[in-house]
Amino acid sequence: xxxxxxxxxxxxxxxASPGKKARRKSVLWREIPxxxxxxxxxxxxxxxxxFEPRIVAFACNWCSYPAADAAGISKLQYPPNARIIRVMxxxxxxxxxxxxALELGADGVLVSGCHFEDCHYLFGARRAAEQFEKxxxxxxxxxxxxxxxxxxQISAAEAPKFAxxxxxxxxxxxxxxxxxxxxxxxxxxxxxxxxxxxx
Amino acid sequence: xxAAEEGVxxxxxxxxxxxxxxxxxxxxxxxxxxICPVARFDRSFSxxxxxxxxxxxxxxxxxxxxxxxxxxxxxxCDARCPAAIDYGLLTKTVRAFVHHxxxxxxxxxxxxxxxxxxxxxxxxLEQDRxxxxxxxxxxxxxxxxxxFVGCAPxxxxxxxxxxxxxxxxxxxxxxxxxxxxxxxxxxxxxRCCGHDLLWNGDVENFRMLARENxxxxxxxxxxxxxxxCPEGYATMKxxxxxxxxxxxxxxxxxxxxxxxxxxxxxxxxxxxGETTVTFQDPCRLGRHMGIYxxxxxxxxxxxxxxxxxxxxxxERAICCGVGGxxxxxxxxKMIQAARLREAKATGASTLVTxxxxxxxxxxxxxxDQTLKDEVQLEIADLWALAASRLx
Numbered sequence: 001x002x003x004x005x006x007x008x009x010x011x012x013x014x015x016a017s018p019g020k021k022a023r024r025k026s027v028l029w030r031e032i033p034x035x036x037x038x039x040x041x042x043x044x045x046x047x048x049x050x051f052e053p054r055i056v057a058f059a060c061n062w063c064s065y066p067a068a069d070a071a072g073i074s075k076l077q078y079p080p081n082a083r084i085i086r087v088m089x090x091x092x093x094x095x096x097x098x099x100x101a102l103e104l105g106a107d108g109v110l111v112s113g114c115h116f117e118d119c120h121y122l123f124g125a126r127r128a129a130e131q132f133e134k135x136x137x138x139x140x141x142x143x144x145x146x147x148x149x150x151x152x153q154i155s156a157a158e159a160p161k162f163a164x165x166x167x168x169x170x171x172x173x174x175x176x177x178x179x180x181x182x183x184x185x186x187x188x189x190x191x192x193x194x195x196x197x198x199x
Numbered sequence: 200x201x202a203a204e205e206g207v208x209x210x211x212x213x214x215x216x217x218x219x220x221x222x223x224x225x226x227x228x229x230x231x232x233x234i235c236p237v238a239r240f241d242r243s244f245s246x247x248x249x250x251x252x253x254x255x256x257x258x259x260x261x262x263x264x265x266x267x268x269x270x271x272x273x274x275x276c277d278a279r280c281p282a283a284i285d286y287g288l289l290t291k292t293v294r295a296f297v298h299h300x301x302x303x304x305x306x307x308x309x310x311x312x313x314x315x316x317x318x319x320x321x322x323x324l325e326q327d328r329x330x331x332x333x334x335x336x337x338x339x340x341x342x343x344x345x346x347f348v349g350c351a352p353x354x355x356x357x358x359x360x361x362x363x364x365x366x367x368x369x370x371x372x373x374x375x376x377x378x379x380x381x382x383x384x385x386x387x388x389x390r391c392c393g394h395d396l397l398w399n400g401d402v403e404n405f406r407m408l409a410r411e412n413x414x415x416x417x418x419x420x421x422x423x424x425x426x427x428c429p430e431g432y433a434t435m436k437x438x439x440x441x442x443x444x445x446x447x448x449x450x451x452x453x454x455x456x457x458x459x460x461x462x463x464x465x466x467x468x469x470x471x472g473e474t475t476v477t478f479q480d481p482c483r484l485g486r487h488m489g490i491y492x493x494x495x496x497x498x499x500x501x502x503x504x505x506x507x508x509x510x511x512x513x514e515r516a517i518c519c520g521v522g523g524x525x526x527x528x529x530x531x532k533m534i535q536a537a538r539l540r541e542a543k544a545t546g547a548s549t550l551v552t553x554x555x556x557x558x559x560x561x562x563x564x565x566x567d568q569t570l571k572d573e574v575q576l577e578i579a580d581l582w583a584l585a586a587s588r589l590x
Binding site for chain 2 (some may be wrong): 094095096097099100103134137138140141142143144151180183
């Protein structure tokens, strides 16, 4: 059976499906570029040394995202494996987001929010912790390695902590190897152009 | 359903469904809309207008119509239709078609459940889903009976904030099986039955899940699969054979097995205080599968339990408000509130449900404190309740 994207292109563009609406593609996911070299490493199946995990990091607008910013400004080095997604509050990140990321091929997902007492919305950080508890339990049950998801509290002033967490998390996920779910539903495809660029 | 198979024209599939569901015989009396629990609150929704669109072949209109996904697929219209149209079949096919054309419903809970189901299509998955099995229940490694747990372990986590304890339900079901002299096997790597994906129009992933389940059941060598979830039961009993032909094992719903055991005298309950209950017929168990008496027989076999039926019960039962984890809206809440008020009006103190989703949805409705104060109802799962009253 052809992958979804192929099927779409195969179908005649007009007459056969007059009701065809432009399919809401998961643009965000399809077009995320790989970190330099990571895709090539994946393709060659680097195994021990070469595997570069794809990490999705949800970062709170009020703490962890500025921390990542500060880490950059301070020129702290950390692995480039994470695509950081800024959210207004980590409390919004319920299991659905994390599962979707894993489903689409993320090897690890980091949820990073405020310390309980610092939360911009007062109760958001607690909500984030509650939601993550559920996420972690689901991931444990799925048997893909509980270390693939991680929850952290990183305030805006903790740039070094952000870099440290990134180092640790990428190392942990590297040890686990590629997620067995990667491309489970055949949706995550790295666009041609990007793969050429990186090779 | 061959919708996802290569080379199969979904339009042919639609034409076939229009014939099989007798949709062409519709004489537009509108009784389906009159009785529809969604249309009662949502004036923009009408099963009849959906049917008319399908009959006229207005594909573009169908793909764009949000109402394709608002249907609860509870089949109340089927029961009422004077032309005996099978709306269930029609909706299922229309959704498969619309899904293929790029239309999507709004998945509730951020699509967490659907993502979970699609993740489970992964062949190499090694789940750790049986950590809840403890000494209170007796399961075996071999045997001829499998208890299909379904999504209970996951629902228990995802919907913890509603207060629904779906694992208590699964545990209760196994304790009841034990009491009836059955020591079931559990599949350590069982997948979701695929019910929700099928009804969401995602036939492709449904088939992958079904295939995995069938493979594991075949490998286990069991000749009977007992299911307590009405949706799992309906899917395995009706949709699996429809897609894959003869399954080579028997699918039994727990109510049937227990009702037989009660009749035979091998299963008895003990008194545990007087209580009045009313029963919510799950649409999958009732109208889809025609099982109305078995759950009532179990309730009546418990000493001290008085069953009072609601005016809308059995084939007239009202759905719990959401189907296939899609399009949960304020109308769903209205349906649930109306249902809870109806349950309260019977004078019962407990509303018994036999489907994990009914339990989750109705308990979720009770998160509304005003409604909770008003109806003051307990919501209990049939299996958990029955297991707590084992003699």
